[in-house]
Amino acid sequence: MLKSTRIALLSANLIGAGFLGMSFAAQAHAETTLNALFMAQAAYSEADVRAMTDAFTKANPDIKVNLEFVPYEGLHDKTVLAQGSGGGYDVALFDVIWPAEYATNKVLVDVSGRVTDDMKKGVMPGAWTTVQYDSKYYGMPWILDTKYLFYNKDILQKAGIATPPKTWDELAADAKIIKDKGLLATPIAWSWSQAEAAICDYATLVSAYGGKFLDNGKPSFQTGGGLDALKYMVSSYSSGLTNPNSKEFLEEDVRKVFENGDAAFALNWTYMYNLANDPKESKVAGKVGVVPAPGVAGKSQLSAVNGSMGLGITATSKHQDEAWKYITFMTSQAVQNQYAKLSLPIWATSYxxxxxxxxxxxxxxxxxxxxxxxxxxxxTPKYQELSTALQQAIQEALLGQSSPEDALKTAAQNSGL
Structure with a gap:
């Protein structure tokens, strides 16, 4: 009895010592733990981000990275709320629309001193706008993205349309041909849910019509190109050429409709190209065409919205050096070139x-x-208010609850600017 007790105690001590040794070993190999927040939607897939991160931790065994993925719609609030609690994330993915707010409210740290001359020279100039505010850098650009016009080559061929449309009026005319021939009831799919997705589609059209959102810091979208853009959206919707469910669609809904062969035209981000061409994912693989979003005759050759995103270090991070090491790895040319199917690189020579x-x-x-x-x-630091007001205006105009003029006038009044 005594002997067995002694053996049990000895075994427990040895096991305890073993666990202790394992604990010390684990600490030696993971001295720093980073918490990183990403988006579970569009651009790089979750599998891509995990694979990139695994490569980083293999090269840096003293740094562990905990990954969290949320839908785009939760990314902003999750970042801000975590800051308010005094903890949360070391690295956060952020949209091009947020640096003004994040800099003003000290959500992200200024990394201007960390950005090297080689980075400045190698990254495409347009990408830097993603992370800049007031001439300072608040991270590294990571996702370089805009919306393209995707089209179903097979449907256009059956309709006798030789080339994809170069203007938005041509797109409407082509969609009418497709509809009149009975090929598709509603040939166009958009992301017009009451969310930021609708603002991206709207901004694409504002660019085509030569409009602008602000003039000297005050709303100017309610006239000129901003008004013309919303009028086009309402016309496309009320004409029956646009899928009526577009008013509830996000980008993933548009992708699924297009991949099912139920749209001849769709506006979407880079990531849709390779997914829609994947036979395992899509019924239209091999039939997917892509061109720049159209322009407006006499005003523009094409249209494009800046939908890029960056990786930044949060102001509450206690591991800012390690966080920057992780960010520079994730945004490096070698890594981006390796994962260039769902998001294109920020580096000029990659192309x-x-x-x-x-x-x-x-x-x-x-x-x-x-x-x-x-x-x-x-x-603007008040972007969230402005966007919310515009989202509501777009919905009201699409549903016929308000004229485009009145909807945008109300949005300007409710923008906080």
Missing amino acids: DDPAVTKDQEELIGAAKHSLAAMFPRPT
Whole structure:
């Protein structure tokens, strides 16, 4: 009895010592733990981000990274609420529309001193606008993105349409041909849910019509190109050419409708190209065309919205050096070139790399034009208020609850500017 007790105690001590040793070993290999917040939607897939992160931790065994993925719609609030609690994340993905607010409210740290000359020279100029506010850098650009016009080559051929539309009026005319021939009841799909997605589609059209959101810090979207853009949306919707469910669609809904063969035209981000061409994912694989979003005769050759995103260090992070090390790895040219199928690189010379262009030459051809013409959504610390007011205006106009003129006038009054 005594002997067995002693053996049990000895075993417990040895096991305890073993756990202790394992604990010390674990600490030696994971001295720092980073918490990083990403988006579970569009651009890089969750699998891509996990694979990139695994490569980073393998190269940096003293740093562990906890990943959290949320839908785009929750990304902003999750970041801000975590800051308010005094903890949360070390690294956060942020949209191009948020640096003004994040800088003003000290959500992200100024990393201007960390950005090297090689980074400045190598990254495309348009990408830097993603992370800048008041001439300072608040992170590294990571997702370089705009919306393109995707089209179903098979449906256009059956309709006798030789080339994709170059203007928005041509798109409406082509959609009417497709509808009249009985090929599709509603040939166009948009992301017009009462969310930021609708603002991105609206901004694309504002750029085409030569409009602007603000003039000297005050709303100017309620006249000129801003008004013309909403009028086009309402016309497309009320004509029956647009899928009526577009008023509830986000980008993923548009992708699924297009991949099912139920849309001849769709406005969406880069990531849709390779997913829609994947036979496992899509019924239209091999029939997917992509071109820059159209322009307006006499006003623009094409249209494009800046939908880029960056990775930044939060002001509450206690591991800012390690966080920057992780960010520079994730945004490095080697990593971006390796994962260039759902999001295109921020580096200028990547677009001549066969590893990037192979099997997506059509997309790269469109990107070279569109990425150079990205139209910004307004830079203001009150962007969230402005966006919310515009989202409501778009919905009211689409549903016929208000004229485009009145809807935008109300949005300007409710914008907080």
